Amino acid sequence: MINKFINIVPKVELHIHLEGTIDNNIIQKMGGTIITSSNPFNIFNNNIQILCNNFYNNINILLLETFKNRLTQNIFYTQYHYSALKIMQLTTLNVQQQFDIIINCINNIKKNSIYQYIYIDFILDIPRGNAYIIYPYFKNGDYFNEIITLINNENKEYNKYIRGVGIGGRDENNTIEHYKIEFDKILKQNIPIIPHAGEFGPTHVTCNSIKIALQYSNRLGHGVRILECTDITKKPVLDISITSNLIFINDVKYTKNTHPIKDLIKKDYPITLSTDDPGLLYRLDDPQKNIDLLYEYNLLIDILGTSYSIPNKFKIITKIILNGIDNINNYTNKNNIFNFLLNIKNQKIIEVVLLYKEYINNIYISTPTHFIDSNEFNNLLIFFDCDLFVADNYFKNKYKKYKSKYETLKKET
Numbered sequence: 001m002i003n004k005f006i007n008i009v010p011k012v013e014l015h016i017h018l019e020g021t022i023d024n025n026i027i028q029k030m031g032g033t034i035i036t037s038s039n040p041f042n043i044f045n046n047n048i049q050i051l052c053n054n055f056y057n058n059i060n061i062l063l064l065e066t067f068k069n070r071l072t073q074n075i076f077y078t079q080y081h082y083s084a085l086k087i088m089q090l091t092t093l094n095v096q097q098q099f100d101i102i103i104n105c106i107n108n109i110k111k112n113s114i115y116q117y118i119y120i121d122f123i124l125d126i127p128r129g130n131a132y133i134i135y136p137y138f139k140n141g142d143y144f145n146e147i148i149t150l151i152n153n154e155n156k157e158y159n160k161y162i163r164g165v166g167i168g169g170r171d172e173n174n175t176i177e178h179y180k181i182e183f184d185k186i187l188k189q190n191i192p193i194i195p196h197a198g199e200f201g202p203t204h205v206t207c208n209s210i211k212i213a214l215q216y217s218n219r220l221g222h223g224v225r226i227l228e229c230t231d232i233t234k235k236p237v238l239d240i241s242i243t244s245n246l247i248f249i250n251d252v253k254y255t256k257n258t259h260p261i262k263d264l265i266k267k268d269y270p271i272t273l274s275t276d277d278p279g280l281l282y283r284l285d286d287p288q289k290n291i292d293l294l295y296e297y298n299l300l301i302d303i304l305g306t307s308y309s310i311p312n313k314f315k316i317i318t319k320i321i322l323n324g325i326d327n328i329n330n331y332t333n334k335n336n337i338f339n340f341l342l343n344i345k346n347q348k349i350i351e352v353v354l355l356y357k358e359y360i361n362n363i364y365i366s367t368p369t370h371f372i373d374s375n376e377f378n379n380l381l382i383f384f385d386c387d388l389f390v391a392d393n394y395f396k397n398k399y400k401k402y403k404s405k406y407e408t409l410k411k412e413t
């Protein structure tokens, strides 16, 4: 029952690396060679090299596959971390040239297609610690200046796709402070910063990294080790990726049962769920298969185990899904979901998302004693079983139907 709910409920994914979504299937479509290695970073480097061997052609393949993948999982909005600097190094295309290609490609994919209600945008990541050395382009400040210019360019669509700046890599390789001048400049422009923090290093290092990241953002990539930091009282939004944590974090070795997600939920941290690098990560129960967002939600259900009742599991999952929607644009006060939705100028999506939020909020969050019976669950399935993303007319009819269904349900509850 919960599995079905997870499949069909419209979701968002806020922490996923575009380059990290390249899996063996995509490599084959790009005509590249699949390598095997026990180190996922070797595979990552191979894959990104293949992407860049023919960027124009291969980014098309990659983006089309990501749209397909979003559609099958009912993910209507995705925020990709993207390393424009690394692509720049391998292709010599600057940020603007890369986004000219990317935007053109997205527009082509979405035009008159079943993908028109799927939205994606990007956080531009820089690597911790060594950007000055590796990337000459970064050194003279051009990188950040170019991002600011692109986002402020009102005539173009860049600001629809470039949503902010991030920093990734091991916490001990310097904090954001290393790039203080650049990040302060970004902050001054009201451009959101979504840093990775709280993954690596001994406790004092990872906590220091979180502390400094919190000066720039109230949403962190991972932040999963925040409970080790006894002197941090803030509760930032945490984009959690369970499988990624189990595989990549080596300073503390998490298992399914010792992963902090249960405690974070108990302590009421606003968490969202993501896959981080689905092309590089494999399922615990089936190492032949890559993970996806549905798998991560089901893994959480598995971790919650039998100590949680089914209605409580529903509540937790629903809350995480709503946290994701609420943090689509968790940047400034005015830049919330409503602005995002207004920005995409799609009245139908606005109405449906609001309706949807109101509905699940009423049922699962505001009525803590509420128990879902099977009848109600069936209604819920009917309500969500509308393909939000398929063609216009079809959608309109369905929507009408669900709206009246919703009104009736509302009266009853």
Ligand SMILES: [Zn+2]
Binding pocket: 015, 017, 081, 168, 196, 221, 276
């Ligand atoms: Zn990440």
